[in-house]
Amino acid sequence: MDDLENIFQFGNFPGQYLTEYKDSSKFFQQIANSYHQSCVILISWEKPADIETLENENQHTKTLHLQGLGEDAKAIFQEKDLKDDEKWEELITLYQGHPGWLNIITLAIKELFNGQVYQCLIDEDEVFLGDIEALLENHLERLSELEYHVINWLARQNEPIDILQKPTDLELSNARFIKVLQSLNRRCLVEKVLIEEKVKFKVNSLFRIYLNN
Template sequence: MILKEMLHLADEMIFTKTGKHLDDLQQAIVQGTLERKTYKQIAKEFDCSESRVREVGSELWKILSKELGEEISKSNFRAAMQRSKNSNVFAQNVFKNVSSSFNICEKTRPTVDLSEKYNAQLFDSHDLSEMPELGAFYDRASELETLKTWILEDHCRIITLMGISGIGKTQLAVQLVEQIKSEFETVVWRSLEHAPTLSELEADLIEVFCSPQAEDASAEKKKELPLIKYLQKHRCLIVFDDIQNLCCPEELAGKYKPGYEPYKSFFRKIKNLPHQSCLLLIGWEHPRDCIPLNQQSSGVRMLQLKGLDPVSSETLLRESKLEDVEKWHILNQYEGNPFWLKSVVSLIQELEIEPTDISAEPRLLLPENVKDNLQEQFNRLSPIEQQVLHLLAQAEEPVKLGQLLQNQVLSSSDLINALHSLCDRSLIERKDKRYSLSPVIQQAVHIHDSQEKGST
């Protein structure tokens, strides 16, 4: 719906409830909210304090909450107005008033039913059929706020959400989508588990965008536009999960599979052409051109997800009904990875293991599903990455680059590229210019090496 019509609709609602039309500040708040501006931006443009804008805005949302019969806030105002079209009889009456009294310009009046125009303009074609259900979600407040800022305030075009398998990337993205989907005309979630070609994926997404039009049998079918055109015309959030399936195994991270190179041109258009949409990519390996050279890159951001903090990890353990949580100090070595922790706790409970049973063991418990999961990631590594992992697994403490070079197994160029790739995959840790493996990864590498020796 065009901005003037939406403002008029809000004004009619306020007038019906209070007997007064929107004043200048209220109108600025409604307009700024529709244009997705922050309270700070609205205050600056209106030349008043941010606290005053927040105060007036809060009162405005309370009035609209009573009129629309649901809790209204700055974040869901637009979506609530859309829903009112189909659920609130008052909205229908307002549209009658609009069609009889509102001029699109000084010389002409609308020649179409504005309620139909409203329906067409604000149709939300969300397709979240492939989005997993939100399971147990542990505190990721900081990460959520970072992602929301990048998407809603910084208007980033591509965001890569990276991290080792099981760390909670998908669950974080599900929570994010649930919180911000009302800010977008269209939200689509697609899993790339089966690695669709770009032409297959584009055709699928365009079908989502065209679905309202396809239902109108009387209308002449318009020529389908390239996907980027839809992203320019509408504000969309598109989520691609399992993005690693576009990348070639047994190569350094980020190289496309043969036949998938067209994605490079697609992502370049998303980065460089003007549009109002956002692409969120989730996986434990990403195409190189989707990772920003630095976090100041215009429109492109990367968030590498780490493990849960100690408090959230303890919450997970208590919710898993693990007895004597405080005695299981060994679980700190699983570094807050939800999948690893849940797998180990399940094994402990199934076999009724006590903390004292394994406290003297030099190695960690490594359930089969954790080993299988890590083996899947190891199988994707290039030969030089596997060599570097082997070198780090033999080290008793974190090592510097110079120490690794002394092994003379790899050239300096190969070694540096392999370290960079392994960091992108979240398989090695870098701190104070030293490289190391987490206890779980180190043990998994030892098991992998043993199996390799056994097979030869």
């Protein structure tokens, strides 16, 4: 089941089902707790809280955080006959090896630069997003007002922040701020990083670029 986030509410914390899809929670519980030889794969930008509960209760329910394609992404560039293969690694890193984003950028490079990658990467201070912007905006539109405030604040920070380093311009308890960070993390918009054995948080790099632009 792909794009599972579409059955969740906008403007609320992640994983809150739309009224017409509330029975999905019972459906997932039955799949997790019944004996069968099948495998159900749910693909989503948002992780439902009940799935996390099922993970703790059921050894057969697991979450896999999908990473970028890495070197395999070069197959996309080869298929589209992109030039400047010495720049492909930079392109993969910049767009996080995300196959959807790379396909969009590849088509734009073909359209605007006749397949010459170096022209797309010529300005180090700016990143071309093209039609990716609409996809990023779609994810941000799903946020609650509090989440949107916090992610904009996070995007302006030069370094990853400590879990208790909350915005000074917002009256927010530590517990509530942690809840918001957890929510943004479950949406895959915020990433955990380990710095000197201490967990800190930062905004996904492409979302950070978009928000700051």
